[in-house]
Structure formats: structure tokens, C-alpha cells
Amino acid sequence: MLTVRGICRSFGDHRVLDEVSFDVRPGRMTGFLGANGSGKTTTMRIVLGVLAAHGGSVSWHGKPVTPADRPHFGYMPEERGLYPKMKVREQITWLGRLHGVDRTTAQRNTDQLLDDLELTERAGDRLEQLSLGNQQRVQIAAALVHDPDVLILDEPFSGLDPIAVETVLDVLRKRAANGVPVLFSSHQLAIVERLCDDVVIISKGRIAAAGSREELRDRHATARYEIVVAEDAGWIRDVPGTTILDLDGPRAVFEHEPQRVLAEAVRRGEVRSFTPVVPTLDEIFKEVI
Amino acid sequence: MAGTSSDRASFAQATWLVAEREMKTFVSSKGFWIGFLATIAGLFALTVLPTAFGGGAPLVAAVGSAVHAVQGKQLDVREVADVQAAADLVRADEVEAAVVPDGSGIRVLALNDPPNDVIRQLVAAPPVELLDPAAVDSGQRFVTVLVFGLVFLMFGMGGAAIAQSTVTEKQTRIVEILVSTVPVRALLAGKILGHVLLTFGQVLVLALAAPIALRVAGLSELLAVVVPALGWFVPFLMFGFVLISSMWAVAGALVSRQEDLGSTMGLVMLAVMGPYFGVQFFFDNPAVLAVLSFVPFTAGVAMPVRMFAQQAQPWEALVSLGLLAATVVVILLVAARLYTGSLLQTGARVKLSRAWAPAE
Numbered sequence: 001m002l003t004v005r006g007i008c009r010s011f012g013d014h015r016v017l018d019e020v021s022f023d024v025r026p027g028r029m030t031g032f033l034g035a036n037g038s039g040k041t042t043t044m045r046i047v048l049g050v051l052a053a054h055g056g057s058v059s060w061h062g063k064p065v066t067p068a069d070r071p072h073f074g075y076m077p078e079e080r081g082l083y084p085k086m087k088v089r090e091q092i093t094w095l096g097r098l099h100g101v102d103r104t105t106a107q108r109n110t111d112q113l114l115d116d117l118e119l120t121e122r123a124g125d126r127l128e129q130l131s132l133g134n135q136q137r138v139q140i141a142a143a144l145v146h147d148p149d150v151l152i153l154d155e156p157f158s159g160l161d162p163i164a165v166e167t168v169l170d171v172l173r174k175r176a177a178n179g180v181p182v183l184f185s186s187h188q189l190a191i192v193e194r195l196c197d198d199v200v201i202i203s204k205g206r207i208a209a210a211g212s213r214e215e216l217r218d219r220h221a222t223a224r225y226e227i228v229v230a231e232d233a234g235w236i237r238d239v240p241g242t243t244i245l246d247l248d249g250p251r252a253v254f255e256h257e258p259q260r261v262l263a264e265a266v267r268r269g270e271v272r273s274f275t276p277v278v279p280t281l282d283e284i285f286k287e288v289i
Numbered sequence: 290m291a292g293t294s295s296d297r298a299s300f301a302q303a304t305w306l307v308a309e310r311e312m313k314t315f316v317s318s319k320g321f322w323i324g325f326l327a328t329i330a331g332l333f334a335l336t337v338l339p340t341a342f343g344g345g346a347p348l349v350a351a352v353g354s355a356v357h358a359v360q361g362k363q364l365d366v367r368e369v370a371d372v373q374a375a376a377d378l379v380r381a382d383e384v385e386a387a388v389v390p391d392g393s394g395i396r397v398l399a400l401n402d403p404p405n406d407v408i409r410q411l412v413a414a415p416p417v418e419l420l421d422p423a424a425v426d427s428g429q430r431f432v433t434v435l436v437f438g439l440v441f442l443m444f445g446m447g448g449a450a451i452a453q454s455t456v457t458e459k460q461t462r463i464v465e466i467l468v469s470t471v472p473v474r475a476l477l478a479g480k481i482l483g484h485v486l487l488t489f490g491q492v493l494v495l496a497l498a499a500p501i502a503l504r505v506a507g508l509s510e511l512l513a514v515v516v517p518a519l520g521w522f523v524p525f526l527m528f529g530f531v532l533i534s535s536m537w538a539v540a541g542a543l544v545s546r547q548e549d550l551g552s553t554m555g556l557v558m559l560a561v562m563g564p565y566f567g568v569q570f571f572f573d574n575p576a577v578l579a580v581l582s583f584v585p586f587t588a589g590v591a592m593p594v595r596m597f598a599q600q601a602q603p604w605e606a607l608v609s610l611g612l613l614a615a616t617v618v619v620i621l622l623v624a625a626r627l628y629t630g631s632l633l634q635t636g637a638r639v640k641l642s643r644a645w646a647p648a649e
Contacts, residue, residue, distance in 0.1 A: 048469040050633060071470050081461030085314065098306050098470055142466065 001025050002047070002150050002181050007056035009042055015205060016042050020056070022200045022210045024150070024181040029172065031196030032185040033285060039205040040185040041078045044154050047183075048075050060150065071099045074148030078155055078185075080139050082127050089114065089123035092141050099146035106145060113141040116171050133164055140168055144175065151175060153184040157191055169195060193281040203289035213281075220284045224277035225258045226251065230270040236261055253277060303471035307479020312487055315450060325491055328443060329498055335436065336502040347406050350375040350387040355395045359388050362410040372398075433515065433597050434572045434590075437522055438565040440495065441590045444488050444530055445561030448537040449554070451480050455541030455632075456550055464632060473629045481534045481621075488530050492523055518597035521606055528613045529589030533560055535617075535624035542631040543639045552638055564590040575600055583609050585616035 002024040009017040017039045024030045034040045045051040047058050049070050058065045082091055089110055096106030114120045117137040122130055127138060136159050143153060151172070157165050176182050176197075186192050192199065199216055201209040209216055224245065227233060233252040237244050239261050246253040250272070254261065258276075265271045279287075315321050348365040351358075352375050359366050367384060369375045375387035379398050386407045387398040397407065458464040467476055496519050503512045540553040564587040571577040572594060581591035582601065588609045595601035631644035 045465070048465070050465050050469050067472065073469065075466055075469050077462055077465040079462040079465075081463040081465075083314075083457070083463060084461060086310075094306065094310055095466065095470075098303060098467070100302075 001061065002183070003057075003059040003062070004043070004047065005057050005059070007043065007046055007058070008054045009039075009046060009051070010054055017046070017053075018205045020202065020205070020207055022207055023198075024183045025198060026181045027176055027179045028197040029176045029182045029184070029195055030198040030200060031192035032183055032200050032202065033187070033189065033192060033281075034185070034202035035289060036187070038202045038289075040202060041154055043202070044075075044078075044152050044183070044185065047152055048073060050077075071146070072149040074143040074146065074151045074153075076139055076143040076153040076156055080136065082135075082138060082142060084128040085126055087124055087126055088119065088130070088138055091127060092138065092145050095142050096145035099148075101146045109145050109147065110141070113144055113171070116167075116174075117141055118167060133160055136160055137164065137168065140171065144171070149180065151180055151182040151184070153182070155186060156184050157186060157188060165191065189280075189282045189285060199281065201285060201288055208288040209284065216281075216284055217278050220279050220287060221276060222279065223255050223258075224253055225255075225261070225274065226253050226277050227261065227265060227274050228272040229265050229268070230272065231268075233265075235264070235268070239264055300472060300475050303475035304479040304482060307471070307476055308483035308486065311451075311454060311480055311483030314454070315484070315487055324443075324447070325494075328440075328491075328495065332436070332495060332498060333502045333505070335432070336499075336506040336508065347385045347404065347410075348383075349407055350378045350384045352387070352389045354390045355388045358395045358411065364407065364410055430572065430594075430598050433518065434568055434594050436499075437590050437593055437597075438568055440492070440522075441526060441529065442561060442565045444492070444526065445533050445565075446558075447488065448484060448530065448534045448557075448561075451484050451534050451537040452541030452550055452554065452557075453547065454480060455538055455628075456544060456547050459542070459545050459632065460547065468633060473632055474625050476632075477535070477538055477625055477628045480538055481531060484534055485527065485531055489527060492526055496523060515597070518593055521596045522593035524610060525589045525593050525613065528610065528617055529564070529586075532585065532613070532617050532620055533557060535621050536560060539624045539627045539631070539644075542628045543641070543644060545634075545637075549638055560586050563587060567591065568594055583612060585613045588613050 004023070005021045007017050007020040008015070020039065020043055022030075032040055032043070042051065046053045047065075049065070049067065060069050082095075086094070092110040092113065093103070093106045096109055097103055101109065111120075111123075114123050117140060119134060119137055119141070122134060127135060130138065136156075140153075140156060143151065153172075156168060156172070160168060172182055172184070173195075184196075193213075196213060198212050199210065200207060209219075211219070227236070228251045231250060233247060233250050236242060236247075236252050236254055239257060241257045242261055243255045244252055245255060258274075262271070262274055265274075346363045346365045348367065349359060350367050350369050352369055352372055356366065356368055367378070369378065369387075372387075372389045375384075375389055376398055378384045379387050379400055382400065385399070386404040388407075388411070389396050389398060395411070397404065397411070399407075458467065499519065500512055500516060503509065503515065536557045540557050541550065543553045544550055564581075567581050567587045568578070568590045571581065578591055578595055578600070581587040582595050582605070584591075592601065592606050592609045596603075596606055627641065627644045630646065631639040634643070
């Protein structure tokens with residue numbers, strides 16, 4: 001498990017991170033959410049040792065992360081960059097070897113990744129000859145080629161078309177399924193909602209919320225319910241103590257007195273569905289930041 | 290799959306991987322080959338062409354009894370009937386000069402200038418005795434200074450590739466991946482090692498080509514003098530190159546974009562140009578040259594030139610080489626700190642004081 005505890009960082013007088021703490025658990029995809037400038041990238045750069053923290057610690061398996069651990073991390077920086085004039089396959093293999101993988105393994109991993117990411121045809125091209133979307137896939141391959149023990153990906157999906165997003169998702173899910181903790185930042189809440197197991201929300205350099213997706217939903221669940229009946233549901237407004245938030249023919253969203261409404265609905269006829277309204281990540285996000 | 294990756298690359302492995310990439314990138318660029326082949330061609334031209342153009346005995350026309358005067362000399366003689374015919378040949382520029390009878394002696398006809406090479410053949414030179422013969426005449430020394438200086442200049446400037454490669458890494462931000470993977474010092478060491486090996490390879494080819502060029506040019510006597518000097522030039526050049534390379538790396542690390550590179554290259558250019566111009570200006574002044582040959586930045590050219598001119602003892606060269614090596618160590622340590630301090634700073638040019646400051 002990757003543990004971040006009490007990380008602080010300032011640039012000049014500006015405090016960018018304030019006591020940031022969270023966990024990235026093995027085998028789970030952890031979404032790191034935050035508005036622009038909230039401190040996501042700074043946090044990730046500190047985890048990777050590219051930037052020094054002014055306080056706090058980053059631990060891997062309970063021990064502070066040392067430079068000897070970091071080659072086992074896979075990192076995709078926010079500002080993408082590989083050698084523009086180096087050929088794709090050569091470049092990924094080289095990065096694998098730089099991370100301590102022997103040449104044969106690095107070549108095998110490279111070929112597998114290029115295949116998974118549908119880049120095999122471009123293997124012999126120089127990076128600069130590829131479209132931006134394809135360059136982004138190469139960047140993913142670069143982060144994965146050494147079979148990292150931890151994955152830290154800064155905005156891995158930005159700039160990808162929906163099909164590419166699925167391709168990359170598949171690759172990342174495979175890693176997570178193998179027990180690798182994956183931390184990825186994103187501002188595309190829909191993707192995070194669909195993809196992540198755990199969520200960390202950062203706002204103005206502080207952790208605003210963290211936990212599994214379900215925990216967060218439960219914690220931020222409102223007292224709202226949705227009911228669908230056979231006929232018009234307008235009668236709900238007459239149930240004492242209840243407030244209708246949305247009414248659309250047989251479907252209604254309301255607050256308060258759920259049992260009384262349900263009993264009345266059953267008495268009146270068929271109930272097609274009755275569910276507590278689960279907040280979307282979008283709603284939780286807006287609520288906590 | 291987690292945890293299956295083998296152990297982290299050692300410092301040496303990381304350095305070598307970086308060096309390998311630098312060399313591959315450089316060797317696969319067109320500019321490298323164009324520059325290198327041009328240098329070899331230039332070397333041959335410099336040694337072979339003067340002999341090729343200047344070669345051959347002068348062509349003269351000779352009339353009547355004057356023919357006896359030119360026989361047995363290193364002159365290509367063409368006998369003509371009379372003085373008028375000889376003068377016509379001179380006017381038509383078909384011969385360099387005409388030798389015609391003049392009373393009991395001879396007279397030389399030429400067009401604009403006295404034909405010195407012809408005259409020299411016709412007069413008896415007095416015997417000359419040199420009390421302290423110079424091993425190398427000044428013309429040969431001049432050529433050697435020029436060649437050593439140019440080679441140093443060329444490789445010194447070639448080190449700019451290190452600065453460019455560093456800026457590329459900063460500009461594309463791949464530096465973040467590199468720094469999170471291997472020690473910054475391994476990056477620096479790898480870059481310098483890669484370019485030193487490349488330069489060494491090129492110097493080796495040039496050092497092998499130079500004797501061939503001299504032999505082709507028929508300057509075998511010069512060869513005997515040049516070879517020992519080359520033996521000194523190579524180690525001096527290599528140490529000098531490491532010195533300059535580390536400075537190039539810092540120049541690259543201080544800026545974030547290729548366009549800004551010019552602003553930090555000044556000092557390095559000075560370190561490259563300094564020895565070149567210093568030795569070109571002062572090669573006839575043994576005192577200044579002696580001083581230059583011990584200053585680490587100029588020793589790279591000055592000392593081999595002194596060795597070539599046989600103005601310095603081998604122990605002097607060894608002392609100078611030792612000084613140079615010590616300076617290389619100091620500069621490398623300073624450069625490593627500056628490189629580390631500036632590599633991850635992006636945006637405007639990093640001030641040296643800020644690069645030197647301990648990491649925040």
C-alpha cells in the first residue's frame with residue numbers, strides 16, 4: 001500500500017499542499033480529483049520524488065519511499081514528454097531498461113504493450129510522427145513497460161478519444177487486477193465514477209474527502225428517494241411532511257417520510273421501483289470542494 | 290506481474306544506458322556525419338593539396354648556349370630557336386621563364402615578377418650551417434597549431450550537443466520520468482561519457498587519418514615529429530573535452546527551451562574559443578605559450594603544440610595534464626550540483642546562485 005501522510009509544500013509564500021494524507025490500496029484504482037490548481041500534480045510529483053515535500057511522508061509497504069523504490073513506480077507526468085526523435089519501440093524498451101529491466105524482458109513487455117495499446121504498426125516510427133492521441137498511448141506504455149509495483153498517472157485520459165479511453169482503461173484495469181495500486185488524477189468525473197474503486201478529492205491543497213466510492217456515496221447520501229408507480233404520482237405532495245423535488249408523471253423524487261409514501265403507494269396500486277437517490281461523484285465533488 | 294521487475298539499474302548501468310542513448314541519437318543524425326566527413330576531407334585537403342598544386346619543376350624555355358646552363362637543374366626545359374620565340378612563349382604564359390644567352394653569361398626573361406624558383410636553380414647558394422637547428426620549421430609549426438586548434442574548437446563546440454540534449458529533456462519534460470528513475474548524477478555522467486566516447490572515436494579516426502594524409506602528401510619527415518605530438522594531443526583533448534562537456538551540460542540545464550540556450554552558452558563558448566585564439570595569437574611567443582600550456586582551459590592545445598615544437602619536456606606535459614585532470618574533477622563536482630539544482634526548474638532561465646542553493 002502506498003501511504004501519503006501529512007504532506008505540505010509551499011511555493012514562496014503560497015501554500016500549495018496542506019497536510020495531505022491518503023492511501024492508495026493494492027489492486028484498486030484510486031481516482032484523484034480536484035479542480036485546476038488544487039494540488040494534484042504537486043502531490044504526484046512529491047510521491048515520485050521529482051519535487052521535495054516541506055513536511056510529511058510518503059511510504060511504500062509501511063517504509064518511507066527511497067530513491068531505490070522509485071524505479072519500481074510507473075509514472076506518467078502531466079506535461080507529457082518523451083524523446084520526439086526516438087523511435088517508439090526503441091524508446092519504450094530503453095525506458096524499461098533504465099528502470100532496471102533486462103533487455104529481453106523490456107523488449108517483450110514493449111511488444112506486448114504496443115499490441116495492447118494498438119500501436120504495433122507505429123513501433124518503428126519516431127514519436128513526433130504520431131498523432132497526439134497516439135503519443136499519449138506511447139506515454140502510457142512508457143509508464144508500464146517495467147511492470148511497476150505502483151502506478152501514478154497524471155491525467156492519463158485527457159486528450160484521448162472515447163475508443164482510446166477504453167483501450168487504455170483495459171490496460172490499466174489489468175494492472176489493478178494483478179494487485180498494483182493505481183493512482184490517477186482526472187477532472188473527467190464521469191470516467192472516474194465509472195472506473196475507480198477509491199476516490200480522493202483535493203481542494204485548495206487539502207484533502208476534502210477520501211474513501212471508497214461506496215463509502216463516499218453513503219457518507220454524502222441525501223434523504224432523497226425516487227419512486228416510480230403505475231399512474232401519476234402527483235398525490236405524493238399531499239403526504240404530510242414530504243417535499244417533492246421532481247415530478248414527471250409516474251416518477252417522482254422526494255425528501256422525508258419515505259415509509260409513509262411507500263405505504264400509501266402500495267395502498268394505491270403497483271409500485272414499479274423505489275430507491276434511495278445515490279449522489280453522483282459530480283454532486284459529491286461540488287458539495288465537498 | 291507486480292514485483293517481477295528485476296532490481297533497479299545500478300548507477301553504472303544507468304550511466305551506461307544514458308551514454309548509449311546519447312551516442313545512438315548522435316550517430317544517427319545527419320549533421321554528425323556531415324561534420325565528421327567534412328573534417329576528414331579538410332584534413333586531407335590541408336596536407337595534400339599544397340604539395341599537389343605546388344609540385345613539379347618549373348617549365349622554362351632555353352635558347353642556344355643557355356641550354357647548358359639549365360641542364361642538370363630541377364627545371365623542365367623546352368629548347369627554342371631564338372630569343373624572340375622564347376619571349377613569345379613567356380608572353381603567352383606557356384613557360385614560367387626563358388633562359389637566353391647574354392654575352393658570355395645568361396639572362397632570364399619573365400613576365401611580371403622575378404621567377405624566384407627558377408632563379409634559385411641557377412645561382413649557387415652559399416653553404417648554411419645552423420648552430421641550433423629547429424626540429425620543426427615555422428611553417429610546419431603554424432600548420433600544426435592551426436590543426437590542433439581547429440580540432441579542439443570543433444570538438445569543443447560539438448559538446449554543445451550535450452546542452453541541446455539536456456534542454457530537449459527539460460523541454461519535453463521527459464526529465465521528470467528520468468529523474469524519478471535514475472540519480473541525476475547518472476544522467477549527467479551518462480551524457481558526458483557518451484559524448485566523450487563519441488569524440489574519442491572521432492579523434493582516433495582523425496589521429497589514424499593524419500599520418501596517412503601526411504604520407505600521401507610525401508611529408509614523411511613531418512610524420513616523425515607529428516606522431517609523438519599526436520600522442521600528447523589525444524589525452525589533452527579528451528580531458529579538455531570532459532571539462533567543457535560538464536560546462537555544456539550545466540548551460541543546458543539552466544534553461545528550459547532551445548531558444549533560450551544562447552543566453553547560457555557564452556561562458557562555455559569562451560572556454561572553447563579561448564584556447565584556440567590564445568594559441569593562434571601566441572604560438573610564436575614561447576613565454577606566453579608556456580603559461581597557456583599550464584592553464585587548464587588552454588592547456589589542451591597549448592601543451593601539445595609546445596611538445597610538437599619541442600619547447601617542453603615530458604614532465605611539463607605530465608604536470609599540466611595532472612592540473613587539467615584535477616580541474617576536471619572540481620568542475621565535474623560543481624557541474625553535478627548545478628545540474629541537479631537546475632534540471633527540474635522550468636520556466637525562465639535559472640540563476641547560477643539558485644541552481645547552487647541546496648534543494649528546498
